[in-house]
Amino acid sequence: MAGLRELIPKSRSRRRQTPPWISRLVQLGVTAENPYIRRRQIFTNIGAFAVALNAFSHLLLNAVLFPWELMPLHIYNAVVTVLALSIHRLHSYGENLGAIALSTLIIGGHTYVVLALGLNSGLQIYFTLAAFMLFIFGIEHWRQFSIFYAAAFLALIATLYFGHPAGFIMPQQTEFRETLAVQALINTMIINVLLIAYALTALRRAEIELSQEFARSESLIDVILPRAIAARLKHGEERRIADKVSSASIMFADLSGFTAASNAVGPDELVGWLDELFCSFDGLCTRNGVDKIKTIGDSYMAVGGLDGGARRGAIAICRLALEMQQEMSRHKALGSHRLSLRIGIHNGPVVAGVIGDLRVAYDVWGDAVNVAQRMEAHGEPGRIQVSAQLVAMVGHRFAFERRGSIALKGLAETETWFLTGALTDADREPANGKIADGADDRDDALR
Secondary structure, eight states: OHHHHTTSOOOOTTTOOOOHHHHHHHTTTOOOSSHHHHHHHHHHHHHHHHHHHHHHHHHHHHHHHOTTTTHHHHHHHHHHHHHHHTGGGGGGGOTTHHHHHHHHHHHHHHHHHHHHHOGGGOGGGGGGGGGGGHHHHOGGGHHHHHHHHHHHHHHHHHHHHHOOTTOSSSTTOHHHHHHHHHHHHHHHHHHHHHHHHHHHHHHHHHHHHHHHHHHHHHHHHHHHSOHHHHHHHHHOOOSSOEEEEEEEEEEEEEEETHHHHHTTSOHHHHHHHHHHHHHHHHHHHHHHTOEEEEEETTEEEEEEOTTSOHHHHHHHHHHHHHHHHHHHHHSOOBTTBOOEEEEEEEEEEEEEEEEOSSSOEEEEESHHHHHHHHHHHTSOTTOEEEEHHHHHHHTTTEEEEEEEEEEOTTSOEEEEEEEEEEOOTTTSOOBTTBSOOHHHHHHGGGO
């Protein structure tokens, strides 16, 4: 499972340094589970707090400069501050109710301010920011956004055609209006760059996360399925993965004495011990070019030759079995029990394919699989029992000890052998004066 653990997303707490109080503030009233709704409502909160802060700052500044002359605007700014700070309470009544209220408040309130202070104040430039209401409605609610965007557009046209240059509040204060116009231009530029930066940052973050998720899913397929099968699935042209292999070598390995040992240890120790052992077996499969198929409890199943190389796969599966026995002898005891590995191997035709929608699995079927399983079940602890078919295919590469005929469940008397080790070049019996033919020489690459 080591390779699988690497695909599990790590905690993002180190990447995000936002103070907790800010996170709690922007998420006020946000209870939706849907991440897209949460994002829109959080942005609505941010917009509402920005409106409240802006209105309150104007209230304080204008109250100092013109405490009585701008009384209508003082009342307006106070009302807007209170209403904006209450927007978050609407999220629980509808996913876009807060966005609707905020948009209405901004368009209606700003129209009043432009008419009150006049066109010379330059405040009408803020209407050009209306497109950014798309952040709080979302592209999926483009109809609602279009309604409010059109309302902002009509409000702009109305103020331009019907608004007085000096407005109806303190029309004689031209310097005040000139100052407002300059501030409006500067603020609009700042708001534009902040909103665009937010949009690009969010887009970049989404692209990175999507890329990471895609890479993780691709790697997950490679971990779950044989690499060649995973490549075919990714290519996407085959509706169903199903192959008939004329000659494959199937191995089953089972832990002898596991049941008694597992009852004597705790679950953490048991799972950790199995995980460590099977991960080492996975590494041996990769090194020998053998496809691990699955684990069933304390049993381990692997197949060689699924790529069509029958003899190469048989040699690889025998080497794997020998190395697994060596690994088992080095592996630590489970509690006070020293376990042994019972292995069975058989060679024959199989059908291989991918099945399932949930927890997709690559598996093999056929009589050869059943025989291999019974070879293991009727074997001896610490030994590798193989069929005569396998011996005939790789006998020049390995040493075998004849066990004789045994009765396998559901089958006739079957000739069996024990695989005892690999032969060196000097040990091999010559075939027509040669150690091996050309095909066997190519198999030396597996060493």
